[in-house]
Amino acid sequence: MSSLHETAYPRLKSEITEKELQESYTPSDTEQLWGRLAKTPVARLGLLLHLKLFQRLGYFQSLAAVPREIIEHVGLQCQFRKLPTQTQLLQYDRSGAKHRHLRQIRTYLDVKPLAGTDNKWLYEIALDAAETKEMLADIVNVMLEELVRHRFELPGFTVLKRTARRARNHVNERCFSAITSQLTDEAKQKINELLSPNGQTYSAWHILKREPKRPGNKEVRSYLQHVHWLQTLGEEMPAIKLPIVKHRQLALEARALNATEMADLKFNKRYALAVILTRNQHSKALDDVAELLIRMVRAMESHAQAALQQYLLDHQKHVDRLIETFKDVLTAYEQDTSQQQRLSSIEDIIGENSGTLIDRCNEHMAYSGNNYFPFMLAPYRQKRALLFNCLTILELKSTSNDTSSNALLTLFRSLQPSRAEYIKIAAASDTMGETFDPGWMPEKWRKLVLIKSEQSGDYDLLHRKYLELWILIHIKQELSSGDLHIPHSAQFDDYREQLIDDETLDAELEEYAQQVELPLSEPKAFCVHLKDLLTEASRRVDERFPKNLHADIQNGRLVLRRHKAELPTSELKKLDELITQTLPQTSIIDVLTDTEKWLNLHGNFTPLSGNESRLNEAQKRFITTLFCYGCNLGPTQTARSIKGISSRQVAWLNLKHATEERLDKAIVQVVNAYNKFDLPKYWGTGRHVSADGTKWDLYEQNLLSEYHIRYGGYGGIGYYHVSDTYIALFSHFIPCGVYEAVYILDGLMSNKSDIQPDTLHGDTQAQSYPVFGLAYLLGINLMPRIRNIQDLTLCRPDKRYRYQNIDSLFTGHVNFKLIETHLRDMLRVAVSIKKGQITASTILRRLGTYSRKNKLYFAFRELGKVVRTLFLLRYIDEIELRKTIHSATNKSEEFNNFTKWLFFGGQGIIAENIRHEQRKVVKYNQLVANMVILHNVEQMTQALKTFADDGQGLTKEVLGGLSPYRTAHINRFGDYTLDLRRKVQPLNFNAKIIS
Numbered sequence: 005m006s007s008l009h010e011t012a013y014p015r016l017k018s019e020i021t022e023k024e025l026q027e028s029y030t031p032s033d034t035e036q037l038w039g040r041l042a043k044t045p046v047a048r049l050g051l052l053l054h055l056k057l058f059q060r061l062g063y064f065q066s067l068a069a070v071p072r073e074i075i076e077h078v079g080l081q082c083q084f085r086k087l088p089t090q091t092q093l094l095q096y097d098r099s100g101a102k103h104r105h106l107r108q109i110r111t112y113l114d115v116k117p118l119a120g121t122d123n124k125w126l127y128e129i130a131l132d133a134a135e136t137k138e139m140l141a142d143i144v145n146v147m148l149e150e151l152v153r154h155r156f157e158l159p160g161f162t163v164l165k166r167t168a169r170r171a172r173n174h175v176n177e178r179c180f181s182a183i184t185s186q187l188t189d190e191a192k193q194k195i196n197e198l199l200s201p202n203g204q205t206y207s208a209w210h211i212l213k214r215e216p217k218r219p220g221n222k223e224v225r226s227y228l229q230h231v232h233w234l235q236t237l238g239e240e241m242p243a244i245k246l247p248i249v250k251h252r253q254l255a256l257e258a259r260a261l262n263a264t265e266m267a268d269l270k271f272n273k274r275y276a277l278a279v280i281l282t283r284n285q286h287s288k289a290l291d292d293v294a295e296l297l298i299r300m301v302r303a304m305e306s307h308a309q310a311a312l313q314q315y316l317l318d319h320q321k322h323v324d325r326l327i328e329t330f331k332d333v334l335t336a337y338e339q340d341t342s343q344q345q346r347l348s349s350i351e352d353i354i355g356e357n358s359g360t361l362i363d364r365c366n367e368h369m370a371y372s373g374n375n376y377f378p379f380m381l382a383p384y385r386q387k388r389a390l391l392f393n394c395l396t397i398l399e400l401k402s403t404s405n406d407t408s409s410n411a412l413l414t415l416f417r418s419l420q421p422s423r424a425e426y427i428k429i430a431a432a433s434d435t436m437g438e439t440f441d442p443g444w445m446p447e448k449w450r451k452l453v454l455i456k457s458e459q460s461g462d463y464d465l466l467h468r469k470y471l472e473l474w475i476l477i478h479i480k481q482e483l484s485s486g487d488l489h490i491p492h493s494a495q496f497d498d499y500r501e502q503l504i505d506d507e508t509l510d511a512e513l514e515e516y517a518q519q520v521e522l523p524l525s526e527p528k529a530f531c532v533h534l535k536d537l538l539t540e541a542s543r544r545v546d547e548r549f550p551k552n553l554h555a556d557i558q559n560g561r562l563v564l565r566r567h568k569a570e571l572p573t574s575e576l577k578k579l580d581e582l583i584t585q586t587l588p589q590t591s592i593i594d595v596l597t598d599t600e601k602w603l604n605l606h607g608n609f610t611p612l613s614g615n616e617s618r619l620n621e622a623q624k625r626f627i628t629t630l631f632c633y634g635c636n637l638g639p640t641q642t643a644r645s646i647k648g649i650s651s652r653q654v655a656w657l658n659l660k661h662a663t664e665e666r667l668d669k670a671i672v673q674v675v676n677a678y679n680k681f682d683l684p685k686y687w688g689t690g691r692h693v694s695a696d697g698t699k700w701d702l703y704e705q706n707l708l709s710e711y712h713i714r715y716g717g718y719g720g721i722g723y724y725h726v727s728d729t730y731i732a733l734f735s736h737f738i739p740c741g742v743y744e745a746v747y748i749l750d751g752l753m754s755n756k757s758d759i760q761p762d763t764l765h766g767d768t769q770a771q772s773y774p775v776f777g778l779a780y781l782l783g784i785n786l787m788p789r790i791r792n793i794q795d796l797t798l799c800r801p802d803k804r805y806r807y808q809n810i811d812s813l814f815t816g817h818v819n820f821k822l823i824e825t826h827l828r829d830m831l832r833v834a835v836s837i838k839k840g841q842i843t844a845s846t847i848l849r850r851l852g853t854y855s856r857k858n859k860l861y862f863a864f865r866e867l868g869k870v871v872r873t874l875f876l877l878r879y880i881d882e883i884e885l886r887k888t889i890h891s892a893t894n895k896s897e898e899f900n901n902f903t904k905w906l907f908f909g910g911q912g913i914i915a916e917n918i919r920h921e922q923r924k925v926v927k928y929n930q931l932v933a934n935m936v937i938l939h940n941v942e943q944m945t946q947a948l949k950t951f952a953d954d955g956q957g958l959t960k961e962v963l964g965g966l967s968p969y970r971t972a973h974i975n976r977f978g979d980y981t982l983d984l985r986r987k988v989q990p991l992n993f994n995a996k997i998i999s
Contacts, residue, residue, distance in 0.1 A: 486850030634932030688728025725751030773868025
């Protein structure tokens with residue numbers, strides 16, 4: 005159920021500040037003069053109170069519910085000698101004069117109450133909103149906005165909620181009917197079979213939700229069979245055209261229902277949810293198969309690279325002997341003797357080993373230049389059948405006019421039954437339907453694939469196994485770069501279909517240019533702007549470089565001197581120890597309980613169906629579920645630790661009420677409360693955010709679980725965006741094998757909190773050109789941490805530019821013509837991201853892989869060259885910038901450690917095997933961490949206020965050295981008493997530590 009606090013419906017606050025009284029409840033001179041229409045002092049005060057309350061709320065409020073502070077303030081401003089008593093005001097509120105005054109207020113403010121015909125208009129507004137929104141609170145907010153815009157008096161909240169529910173039910177029923185009407189009798193029979201156990205342990209409905217487990221050969225074969233079944237089932241289901249929000253919500257609701265619960269639904273809804281989930285699972289399954297294909301090929305490459313290194317180590321002695329033999333041959337050749345004597349000496353050295361030596365030379369040359377491809381044959385034999393099955397399932401299509409990949413795919417599939425060692429190029433061309441062009445292949449592959457025929461002496465044969473391997477690697481690269489797409493897939497679909505059209509771009513471009521403060525209307529002007537920035541910045545840094553004490557160029561390479569770390573002062577250490585001693589000992593359960601009672605976070609977790617919640621002890625259920633998943637105890641251990649609740653009750657709320665979106669809403673609520681405190685302002689401005697990842701171990705090595713080279717072991721990556729005020733704004737859970745920088749911009753674009761940073765710090769993975777280019781067009785100032793800066797290159801504004809002091813740092817120049825040509829295409833991407841049509845990670849996955857076909861990649865790369873060079877110039881020139889980046893990224897690393905400390909159950913290993921549940925666990929943990937941070941800041945504020953009142957000198961510098969990542973006063977183990985009756989003092993956002 006949507007409660008009042010979840011919406012924008014205006015209401016009176018329980019505590020009103022002096023500032024609010026002055027700004028919202030002070031009658032102007034004109035209003036006081038107008039208020040003299042009332043005949044008596046009591047009526048005059050009542051008239052002015054209703055006027056100011058209506059201006060603040062938009063509806064008329066009974067004076068009995070008005071806080072005494074407002075009444076006294078209005079009376080004081082109107083210079084009443086004696087305020088009317090409460091009884092007198094209540095008598096006025098029941099009099100006919102009040103109703104006459106309300107009509108006068110409506111006329112004075114030019115507002116009108118809702119009439120009978122207006123209710124129909126309001127219902128139409130609700131219907132339009134329900135087309136794209138699923139939460140009642142969102143629909144209510146749209147109605148509120150329209151009521152205010154058309155100068156209507158706001159009706160009661162119950163009226164709005166009832167109207168919103170009726171509109172949503174009508175729209176949903178219409179969607180359900182539209183989907184069900186397209187079902188054939190055979191499709192309905194398929195759905196009925198899904199929901200019927202037929203004597204099996206699990207119904208097919210349960211099997212439909214299956215997730216892939218550890219990707220061994222047996223599991224992969226089994227899962228591919230499951231995908232085949234899904235494809236057959238999906239062919240019976242009609243296409244679905246629903247708004248993204250509604251589709252996502254209904255899919256979550258369907259996933260949360262078991263077969264029995266589905267059978268209890270109404271006819272239309274049951275069939276519609278079954279179709280939606282079937283389509284959704286099919287889409288995810290296609291993603292899984294594509295991921296399987298990519299990872300198997302990537303694993304073969306990794307195995308081959310490791311095998312090559314081992315081979316080189318094992319055969320080093322043979323290489324030494326070849327070099328020794330070659331040295332002896334050269335020595336014999338250099339002898340001052342006749343040619344016959346030289347040949348005789350060389351023959352003595354080589355003897356009968358010439359054939360063996362030639363074979364070893366050929367073998368060494370085959371692997372020279374890090375050519376690991378021959379070592380892929382061994383693992384390929386084991387994976388060949390699985391890889392062919394994957395490509396049988398996937399319907400790959402090109403995203404460009406280049407059909408070569410599709411032709412190669414046709415050739416590859418035709419080779420499945422073949423066992424021949426070689427195939428003729430002419431036969432391959434006939435199969436492809438076009439001429440086989442060896443020029444597609446890199447030189448290393450051509451040496452392996454192309455074979456000279458003994459009969460003709462020409463290269464007219466192809467080595468079948470190497471050909472298959474090369475095509476697989478080619479397809480993997482094309483899928484990763486977006487040059488190939490999979491229809492009906494979620495992750496690998498054609499991203500171009502999600503971009504805005506030309507009409508929308510033209511309508512949005514002017515406003516968007518103002519938002520990001522860039523000259524985007526004319527491509528030429530934009531390029532001139534970029535070139536001027538780069539020219540001026542490089543000139544300035546070049547002039548200042550001789551005086552730069554923290555940077556130098558040695559042997560043509562840049563050397564940056566590290567700045568000395570600032571050690572904590574004695575005052576800071578003393579204050580930190582005093583806070584530790586002062587903070588009261590508490591348990592993790594008490595911290596969660598206090599924060600929940602402050603913010604009522606449980607209100608975000610209503611039934612997925614949209615019906616009213618029937619949970620008893622909703623707060624207790626929410627706290628235990630949060631403790632269970634956020635601290636990783638699991639339902640069974642949580643039920644053992646907290647009395648009065650069962651493991652089924654704990655798991656129920658997570659399954660039926662919690663989603664990633666709702667966890668994000670709760671996180672935003674905590675962040676907004678945190679941001680109202682004074683103390684975090686000493687730690688940062690909120691304009692900076694740092695993105696960093698940390699590995700989370702998984703019990704099951706499923707598709708999301710992958711071995712991470714940098715972190716070691718199997719698992720996934722928790723990727724967090726942490727504000728410079730220490731609190732985390734957003735989180736992702738991503739596979740280990742994914743390039744982390746792909747997700748670096750998503751956190752800022754998805755951030756809905758009051759803290760809105762514009763500068764983003766990341767790890768060294770964020771250095772790529774496309775990330776810099778896209779961030780710039782989105783109005784984000786990307787400033788990652790830089791390692792090995794001496795290996796990074798700077799780009800000149802023009803190839804003619806030369807510099808006196810830093811010229812050796814520049815390599816190449818920027819192709820501004822390419823930026824100018826494709827600026828509109830790049831802006832289409834940026835505006836689409838801003839409007840929520842597509843995520844930044846979807847685009848960066850395509851731009852993160854080199855593609856000769858994707859002109860957008862080259863355009864973003866050129867733009868990124870400009871932006872990254874501008875940043876690197878500042879990085880070299882400004883020591884304070886390097887300190888800021890270092891400080892921000894340190895906060896991310898500290899947050900990672902803090903979350904791990906709170907994730908103490910189950911040895912810190914995520915036990916969930918379902919991927920969306922794993923993502924929820926990471927968000928649960930972030931929510932717990934943020935709640936503890938908020939609780940710590942509230943406790944620290946009280947302690948520091950006491951210190952200040954006692955005369956202890958507190959400075960901004962000392963306060964700025966503190967951190968909310970405090971754990972010494974929190975007992976994680978042993979005390980799990982959940983007491984909701986314990987009194988909790990309300991949050992005091994107005995407490996100032998330094999006056």
